[in-house]
Amino acid sequence: SQKIEQNSEALNIQEGKTATLTCNYTNYSPAYLQWYRQDPGRGPVFLLLIRENEKEKRKERLKVTFDTTLKQSLFHITASQPADSATYLCAGDTGRRALTFGSGTRLQVQP
Amino acid sequence: GAVVSQHPSWVICKSGTSVKIECRSLDFQATTMFWYRQFPKQSLMLMATSNEGSKATYEQGVEKDKFLINHASLTLSTLTVTSAHPEDSSFYICSAISSGGTDTQYFGPGTRLTVL
Numbered sequence: 001s002q003k004i005e006q007n008s009e010a011l012n013i014q015e016g017k018t019a020t021l022t023c024n025y026t027n028y029s030p031a032y033l034q035w036y037r038q039d040p041g042r043g044p045v046f047l048l049l050i051r052e053n054e055k056e057k058r059k060e061r062l063k064v065t066f067d068t069t070l071k072q073s074l075f076h077i078t079a080s081q082p083a084d085s086a087t088y089l090c091a092g093d094t095g096r097r098a099l100t101f102g103s104g105t106r107l108q109v110q111p
Numbered sequence: 112g113a114v115v116s117q118h119p120s121w122v123i124c125k126s127g128t129s130v131k132i133e134c135r136s137l138d139f140q141a142t143t144m145f146w147y148r149q150f151p152k153q154s155l156m157l158m159a160t161s162n163e164g165s166k167a168t169y170e171q172g173v174e175k176d177k178f179l180i181n182h183a184s185l186t187l188s189t190l191t192v193t194s195a196h197p198e199d200s201s202f203y204i205c206s207a208i209s210s211g212g213t214d215t216q217y218f219g220p221g222t223r224l225t226v227l
Contacts, residue, residue: 032214043204043218098145099216101154
């Protein structure tokens with residue numbers, strides 16, 4: 001079955017460093033991946049969408065890559081701040097416009 | 112732009128009662144909306160796809176007679192949990208895709224359902 005895996009349950013980094021989160025997909029080839037931020041008790045907030053024919057996409061301090069050979073997407077937050085602390089979700093399209101989600105990575109940025 | 116609202120944000124009900132949750136796209140039209148469920152410390156699981164003017168498509172294992180979905184207009188979808196039981200307690204989140212052609216899904220803030 002289509003699977004999105006975020007192997008790191010949690011990531012702790014120091015303020016100012018770059019956070020790198022990993023998302024792997026198995027048993028299928030998503031046409032696009034979407035990254036979201038989710039705070040406790042809240043719905044996901046859209047950050048970036050990257051398509052399979054795009055190698056990289058940037059938005060302010062965020063960068064996402066899509067490697068179809070490795071079947072992997074990397075999500076980077078540069079110059080991280082304590083306010084970036086949240087759970088980050090990777091989601092792939094199912095071919096029916098719905099999304100299948102990874103389990104998320106909880107990022108903690110220490111001041 | 113691209114704001115999705117949900118109402119109520121939380122609800123507590125007795126076992127056996129029905130609960131209706133509304134999902135609205137505030138500043139765009141959405142021909143397709145989705146309903147997800149999230150249990151504590153787990154990720155979002157798709158329950159159903161809601162298309163305006165037609166019947167919803169349910170994922171395997173989701174009872175369509177228990178989770179009634181109505182997508183009456185381009186800005187409103189409702190989920191009714193009928194005869195709710197404690198195991199239905201969860202965080203219900205809707206999302207919407209603009210009918211303008213984008214693939215980006217925008218999510219609502221979620222509804223916390225607690226069934227006593």
